[in-house]
Amino acid sequence: MPGLMSLLDAVLAPIFDDLVPGASPALRPSQRADFQADGALQVARALGRAPREVAQEILSRAMERGLEQMCDRAEVAGPGFINLRLSAGMLAGRLARLRPGAEGLGAPVQRRRLKVVVDYGGPNAAKQMHVGHLRSSIIGDALVRALRAVGHDVVRENHIGDWGANFGMLVEHLCDLGEDRGAEELAMGDLETFYQAARAQYETDASFAERARARVVLLQSGDPATLRLWRLLVDASVAHFDRDFQRLGVELTREDVVGESFYNPMLEDVVTELAAAGLLVDSDGARCVFPPGHTNREGAPLPLIVQNSAGGFTYAATDLAAIKDRTQRIGADLIVYVVGLPQTEHFKMVFAVARMAGWLGPSSEAVHVGFGNVLGPDGKMFRTRQGGTVKLSELLQEAEDRARALMIARTEQTGQPLDGDMARTAAAVGIGAIKYADLSTDRTRDYRFDWDRMLSFDGNTAPYIQYAHARVCSIFRRAGTAADLTAMAGRALPPEEDEERELAKTVLCFGDALQSSVESYGPHKLCAYLFELASGFTRFYEKCRVLDVAPAELRASRLALCAATGEVLAYGLGLLGIEAPERM
RNA sequence: GCCCCCGUAGCUCAGCGGAUAGAGCGGCCGCCUUCUAAGCGGAAGGUCGCAGGUUCGAACCCUGCCGGGGGCGCCA
Numbered sequence: 016m017p018g019l020m021s022l023l024d025a026v027l028a029p030i031f032d033d034l035v036p037g038a039s040p041a042l043r044p045s046q047r048a049d050f051q052a053d054g055a056l057q058v059a060r061a062l063g064r065a066p067r068e069v070a071q072e073i074l075s076r077a078m079e080r081g082l083e084q085m086c087d088r089a090e091v092a093g094p095g096f097i098n099l100r101l102s103a104g105m106l107a108g109r110l111a112r113l114r115p116g117a118e119g120l121g122a123p124v125q126r127r128r129l130k131v132v133v134d135y136g137g138p139n140a141a142k143q144m145h146v147g148h149l150r151s152s153i154i155g156d157a158l159v160r161a162l163r164a165v166g167h168d169v170v171r172e173n174h175i176g177d178w179g180a181n182f183g184m185l186v187e188h189l190c191d192l193g194e195d196r197g198a199e200e201l202a203m204g205d206l207e208t209f210y211q212a213a214r215a216q217y218e219t220d221a222s223f224a225e226r227a228r229a230r231v232v233l234l235q236s237g238d239p240a241t242l243r244l245w246r247l248l249v250d251a252s253v254a255h256f257d258r259d260f261q262r263l264g265v266e267l268t269r270e271d272v273v274g275e276s277f278y279n280p281m282l283e284d285v286v287t288e289l290a291a292a293g294l295l296v297d298s299d300g301a302r303c304v305f306p307p308g309h310t311n312r313e314g315a316p317l318p319l320i321v322q323n324s325a326g327g328f329t330y331a332a333t334d335l336a337a338i339k340d341r342t343q344r345i346g347a348d349l350i351v352y353v354v355g356l357p358q359t360e361h362f363k364m365v366f367a368v369a370r371m372a373g374w375l376g377p378s379s380e381a382v383h384v385g386f387g388n389v390l391g392p393d394g395k396m397f398r399t400r401q402g403g404t405v406k407l408s409e410l411l412q413e414a415e416d417r418a419r420a421l422m423i424a425r426t427e428q429t430g431q432p433l434d435g436d437m438a439r440t441a442a443a444v445g446i447g448a449i450k451y452a453d454l455s456t457d458r459t460r461d462y463r464f465d466w467d468r469m470l471s472f473d474g475n476t477a478p479y480i481q482y483a484h485a486r487v488c489s490i491f492r493r494a495g496t497a498a499d500l501t502a503m504a505g506r507a508l509p510p511e512e513d514e515e516r517e518l519a520k521t522v523l524c525f526g527d528a529l530q531s532s533v534e535s536y537g538p539h540k541l542c543a544y545l546f547e548l549a550s551g552f553t554r555f556y557e558k559c560r561v562l563d564v565a566p567a568e569l570r571a572s573r574l575a576l577c578a579a580t581g582e583v584l585a586y587g588l589g590l591l592g593i594e595a596p597e598r599m
Numbered sequence: 600g601c602c603c604c605c606g607u608a609g610c611u612c613a614g615c616g617g618a619u620a621g622a623g624c625g626g627c628c629g630c631c632u633u634c635u636a637a638g639c640g641g642a643a644g645g646u647c648g649c650a651g652g653u654u655c656g657a658a659c660c661c662u663g664c665c666g667g668g669g670g671c672g673c674c675a
Contacts, residue, residue, distance in 0.1 A: 036645070041617085053617055060655085093618045094655080139675080176675065213644060275675090301673050312601065312671055330675045357669055359603065387604085388668090431600055434619040456612060459604070461668080463611070473635035474623040476610080482637060543613065548624085557630095557639050 016112055018121045019524030020050060023099065030076050034069070035061045037424070038411060042095075048088065049520060055095045065133070066095030072475050073097065099278055102386035103509030106519045110507035113579050114523070117164040120583055121526030124166040124534075129348040131169045132341045135267065136354040140252035140274065141185050142208040144259050144407040146383040146397050148466070150386045153453045155353035156265035156592045158384065162351075164590055165533050168343060174268050174337070175256070177249045177274035180514050183231035186244045187223060188213035194244070201251035203272045205406070259407050263594055264446055265545035278336040282328040285336045286321055292372055300324030306367035309360065319364045334365045338381060339374040346378055351536070356385035384536045389453075397464050412528035414445030417470055418478075422599075443594035444478055445470070450593055451477030455542035477593055480584060483549035483556075487581035488597040490561055491572070498578040507579075508572035514555040515576065521551045522579045525587065537589060545587045552580045 017025070020042050028039035035058050045051035055070035062069060070091040074082075082089060087102035090165045118124055135155040138148045155171075163169045188209070189197040200209055233241040253269045260267045275387040286302060294304045296318070303318030311317045321332040341347040352362060362383040391397040399405050412441045419441035452469035455476075456462050472478045491498045510516040521544075528544030531537075561573045585595040 043617095045618095047618080051618090054616070056656090064654090096618070179675075298672075303672075310601065310671080314601065315672095318672055320673050321615080325673080329673070333675090356604070358675095360670060361675095384665085385604095421637080423601085429637090431635080460612090461605085465611080468611070468624075471624075476623090478637070479623095482635080486635060486638090493634055543622090550622095553638065554640095556634080557636095560634070562634050599635075 016114070016119060016121050018528070018530065019101065019109070019520065019523045020527040021530065022109075022125060023050060023052075023082075025149070026080055026082050026085070027054075027073070027077055030073050031058060031082070035057050035588060043120040045061075045098060047092070048099075048100045050099045051092075052097040055091075055097060059095060061314045067091055067365060070095040070097050079455060101520070103511070103516065105386045106516065106523065107507050107509040109523050109574065110519055110579060111505045113500060113504045113582070115582055115586075117586070119500075120586055121523065121529070122164050122166075123526050129167045129353060130346050131167045131349045132345060132347040133162070133169060133171055133351045134337070135171070135173050135354075137173050137175040137274070138305075140364060141181065141206055142210050142252075143205055143210075144256060145404040146389045146407065146410060147404070148407060149169055149263075149389060149410075149449070150262065150453060150458075150500060151353045151355070152265045153450050153592065154261060154384070154386055154450070154458055155536060156591065157450075157541075158351060158353065158536060159266065159543065160590045160592060161406070161529065161533050161538070164529065167349075168212070170347070171271040172273045172311060172337075172341075173256075173271045174254070175272055175274040177252070177272075178276040178279060180231050181547050182234055182245055182248065183229075184213045184217040184223070184227035185210070185248055186230050186234065186241060187227045188216060189244055189248060191216075191223075194247075198247060198251070201248070202254070204409075205270070206255055207406070235391040249276075251555075261440075262408070262411050262446070264450075264594065266592075273337075275330070275333050278333045278340065281336040281340060282332045285332055285339060286328070289321065289335075289368075289372055294368070294371055295321075304368045304371070306364050306371065308367075309364055317364070319368050322594070331361070331365060331368075334361075335369055335372070335374065338365070338369045339372075341378045342374055342376070350379075350381040352381065352383045354383065354385065356387055359383060359385055382536070384458070386458040390461050390463045392463060392465045394463065410449070411446060413466075414470075415441050415447050417466055418442070418445030418448065418481040421470060440596045440599060442597045444481060444599065445589070447477035447481060450482075450591060451542065454538040454591055455546075456524060456539055458537065458539065473567075475542070477588075479543050480549040480588060481593075481595055482596045482599055483552045484581055484588070485579050485583040485597060485599040486556060487552065489582065490577055491581075492597075494562055496574070498581050500575075500578045500582050502580045503571070505575075506568070506571040507575040508568060510553075510576075512559055514558040515573070518548075518551045518555045518580060519576060522576070522583055525583050529590070541587060541590060545584065548580065548583060550588070552577075552584075 024040055024042055031038040031040050031054055038058050039054050040052040041054035042050050042052050055073055056066050059066035059069040074089060074091060074097050086099050088100035089269035090098055094099050113119060133155055136151045138144045159169050159171055217227055219457055234245055251271055257269055288303060296303050296305060298318055301324045302318045302322040303320050305316045305318050320329050321330050322328055339352055366381050375381055380433045389397045397405060422441060448469040469476055470478060472482055510519045528541055532540040558572060561577060564570050588595045
């Protein structure tokens, strides 16, 4: 049950490929028709023939191969474009085949099921999560859901910072507080306070600093008592993360935590293997690999340092160990790193070294899915009014509060009490707004965090799309029937009104949108699609009556279209990790 | 100094080789006897940073420049 565009592509592509191997129809939505294929111009150039003539030949062959049954208008236009308008009967036929769930709605299920590991940059243990961690969890979560929807086998790994020198001072601070009181503070209070206290002590108290350094040595040498305290700290952090992640509505849980400490025992082997492969170079006492093509500010080769001159392993070593573990033990075909853009060069180097070492090979690859910063409404780094970092938990609370306030304002304005679960809806709308604002623009750009805009019910926002879905649900509540797509899909008649036709078309393009979203690791493409679908539905809703229309067949047909729309809206929002309340 | 990203309507952003550059917001004009007006329609608004080049065709590719952000050996 592919999307309309891939359906057309399936007919056209073989003809293009036959004329010029590798040539593509270059299909895209068109203002003059439903779709247009621009590829004939390329083919004509390669063949040295007249473009319109080539386009006509392609079109004729396509018509014989099934295009005729799909289109009620198919013509060559302009310099050699092929314009295609689908027949209403064809649209009805496709609607009839819609079923709930990924494949039934048109998700392009991949021919090869890949084992995909998604690495979320991960917060540091013993520190509070803040807006900086928002993006990797939100984007990562959306990618995981989309990759799974198209049939991949996805493993989440939350690569938290749970190891390193910081833990010396943290463990000592825990000792000073006393284990019981410390544990209580960690569980109840926020981690930031604990971390700051330890940090302050470390900076002002020389003897404490000395103990902290000694503690690091104990930790690294595997001292059981120290490890137990370390574990306490990490567990407390993970418990906090769990709470935030759950509230944010991302799938990450403690089960997905694979922190730096996990790779610790493998680092020695990583370095040994790099040495054995002849890749390791000693430079000023540090052990490095020099992947070609990277230079430092003096123009000299830039090293990837895996072990510093003090003998400590760096995060490059950890990243390499993680790649090795994922491809060799887990059997990953693809590793996706959802980490900020500033690390671009680091990952390029790590991937290059992993390939040199053979940990990434012909059958496995890694991609860095980078993202920009979160900026405040003023265009500068997002901060509290006091200039501190914004805590995630407080941000989420504010989102829910603001959403609730908007809902209350509305009920006062209309005089209609909200009959649903106010708290739950407020959470769905508030959290959804945050996530959608993050996901709806190209992830590689910085994005501006603006409460009023993201919570607006107008424009490309989560509330607007959720509202369209709620209206669908409202229709079915009044109709007194369930929005059962399986039962209703077959009742769709060939659409007659423009708004019906456009809506039907958009519903049937879900698979195309998901496809391009997954291919580019770009959730914003799915967002753009859902916005188009929601606005298409709203236009339909304004123009076409559903419940009080005659004859009964038309009513049933429109209900079927509503059911399909509601299903795709809810499913699509679900892929973004956003809830679709039935009432708003 | 070198490398990467960004510069599209007043604002926030899509588009990234194809036919007159698209949305949303804001401003202006309309639309609630009717399934949630938290909505819809309309008109206005752009030398796609600048200058060259490649191409039948460039916002999109190449070169240079200007402006903004980031990175560039022992933190992660």
